[in-house]
Amino acid sequence: xxxxxxVRGLRVERGGREVLHAVDVDVEAGRVTGLLGPSxxxxxxxxxxxxxxxxxxxxxxxxxxxxxxxxxxxxxxxxQTQAASVYADLTVRENLHYFAGLLGVGGAAVSDTLxxxxxxxxxxxxxxxxSGGELARLSLAAALLHRPDVLVLDEPxxxxxxxxxxxxxxxxxxxxxxxxxxxxxxxxxxxxxxCDALVLLRDGxxxxxxxxxxxxxxxxxxxxxxxxxxxVDGAGEEA
Amino acid sequence: xxxxxTLATAVRVLRQLRHDPxxxxxxxxxxxxxxxxxxxxxxxxxxxxxxxxxPLLGLFPFVAMFIVTSITMLRERASGTLExxxxxxxxxxxxxxxxxxxxxxxxxxxxxLVSLLSFGLxxxxxxHSAVAVVLLAIANAVLGMALGLFxxxxxxxxxxxxxxxPAFVLPQILLCGLIVPRDQMAGWLEALSAxxxxxxxxxxxxxLASEGSLGSRFxxxxxxxxxxxxxALALGGATLRRRTP
Numbered sequence: 001x002x003x004x005x006x007v008r009g010l011r012v013e014r015g016g017r018e019v020l021h022a023v024d025v026d027v028e029a030g031r032v033t034g035l036l037g038p039s040x041x042x043x044x045x046x047x048x049x050x051x052x053x054x055x056x057x058x059x060x061x062x063x064x065x066x067x068x069x070x071x072x073x074x075x076x077x078x079x080q081t082q083a084a085s086v087y088a089d090l091t092v093r094e095n096l097h098y099f100a101g102l103l104g105v106g107g108a109a110v111s112d113t114l115x116x117x118x119x120x121x122x123x124x125x126x127x128x129x130x131s132g133g134e135l136a137r138l139s140l141a142a143a144l145l146h147r148p149d150v151l152v153l154d155e156p157x158x159x160x161x162x163x164x165x166x167x168x169x170x171x172x173x174x175x176x177x178x179x180x181x182x183x184x185x186x187x188x189x190x191x192x193x194x195c196d197a198l199v200l201l202r203d204g205x206x207x208x209x210x211x212x213x214x215x216x217x218x219x220x221x222x223x224x225x226x227x228x229x230x231x232v233d234g235a236g237e238e239a
Numbered sequence: 240x241x242x243x244x245t246l247a248t249a250v251r252v253l254r255q256l257r258h259d260p261x262x263x264x265x266x267x268x269x270x271x272x273x274x275x276x277x278x279x280x281x282x283x284x285x286x287x288x289x290x291x292x293x294p295l296l297g298l299f300p301f302v303a304m305f306i307v308t309s310i311t312m313l314r315e316r317a318s319g320t321l322e323x324x325x326x327x328x329x330x331x332x333x334x335x336x337x338x339x340x341x342x343x344x345x346x347x348x349x350x351x352l353v354s355l356l357s358f359g360l361x362x363x364x365x366x367h368s369a370v371a372v373v374l375l376a377i378a379n380a381v382l383g384m385a386l387g388l389f390x391x392x393x394x395x396x397x398x399x400x401x402x403x404x405p406a407f408v409l410p411q412i413l414l415c416g417l418i419v420p421r422d423q424m425a426g427w428l429e430a431l432s433a434x435x436x437x438x439x440x441x442x443x444x445x446x447l448a449s450e451g452s453l454g455s456r457f458x459x460x461x462x463x464x465x466x467x468x469x470x471a472l473a474l475g476g477a478t479l480r481r482r483t484p
Contacts, residue, residue: 013484015484052481053325053482054483055483069481074328077326079326081319081323083319085322087251087318090251090255090258091258098250098251099323099327101243102244102327102329103328104328
């Protein structure tokens with residue numbers, strides 16, 4: 001069976017510079033895949049390519065067997081951008097109500113999702129008055145409303161407290177257990193251990209892929225931070 | 240196009256406005272204050288107020304919606320909400336028409352209020368039909384919205400967007416025939432004024448307010464306003480790209 005997301009030879013240019021160099025990535029359904037690597041390595045660009053928001057210079061991106069950005073995919077893919085892209089001048093519930101209307105799901109989905117991201121007490125609050133963490137959760141909720149088959153989350157846990165991060169990661173796993181394809185980016189290596197599979201991206205190249213366990217074994221390290229450093233050094237020697 | 244998504248967008252835009260009562264108050268009150276000032280300025284020359292009052296009433300919503308739309312769309316682009324919207328099933332047409340419905344409703348409120356003041360209290364004569372004046376004002380608001388949407392694609396910052404008001408709108412007000420009748424303009428200016436959409440909006444309002452039959456020129460005016468609105472919406476829609484560099 002082919003992967004839910006299949007990226008082959010993807011090249012992307014931004015500002016006259018190539019930022020993804022012939023990237024190949026497979027993201028399997030039913031798992032939480034972590035897209036890790038330092039800031040500026042191309043994580044956001046890869047995610048934008050998968051949701052069909054990025055102009056690409058070459059290669060193919062297929063999602064659920066269709067070309068990325070296919071109209072059919074718009075109701076089946078959920079995308080959380082890095083910046084909280086919600087309306088600051090609407091309340092929490094009004095924001096979700098609007099996105100629910102676009103996605104064709106009802107008020108029950110809004111209430112369920114509010115509970116999922118633990119924002120029920122804030123539903124009547126204007127988004128502009130939310131804290132950074134609450135705003136990030138609202139933005140995440142907007143991507144989860146329709147329980148998408150493919151969930152693309154760009155650094156969804158940045159700036160959240162440890163308790164909430166743990167809760168969100170278990171939500172991601174519940175969604176994956178239900179069959180969803182979950183791709184989560186992070187530049188924090190300690191989140192890598194919460195993933196079923198990893199893609200390490202650096203300077204527009206895929207440095208390594210595999211389970212956290214396999215990466216540790218391959219690099220002979222105990223922590224993923226060290227594993228990443230070994231991989232970076234290895235890439236340096238090859239070049 | 241989907242009625243549900245279009246309507247959801249219109250409701251969302253109106254809800255945003257509801258959370259901003261100061262903007263709503265300004266949108267509704269400023270045209271009334273300006274119209275009252277015009278009335279007082281020409282207190283001794285009612286004929287001048289009569290000839291300017293109706294066209295102004297119909298042009299306020301044009302200016303207001305141009306500014307409101309160009310800023311709102313710029314905010315959608317800058318905040319990332321536009322990118323998110325375009326990854327959902329929302330069609331570009333849904334978004335544009337949703338905005339159109341919301342702002343047309345605001346324009347209707349605006350024009351109705353100024354009309355009540357002008358025709359009721361200030362003694363302005365609606366000419367052929369006060370309802371037609373309000374309807375034209377709404378059409379002009381949608382035209383302003385469409386041009387504002389198109390203009391917003393060329394603004395990178397809110398400072399630039401604000402400057403588009405004098406750049407796009409003031410020349411049209413100077414040239415449309417409101418300040419100097421078109422047949423008294425230098426030849427090249429008259430030719431230029433024929434290219435300006437506001438000329439037709441003004442002419443239609445002027446004919447409504449004047450005595451005598453509307454003539455086929457009135458319907459041509461209405462047709463041009465509608466045509467330019469559709470053209471600007473199509474061009475504005477083309478600037479909403481699902482894929483960006």
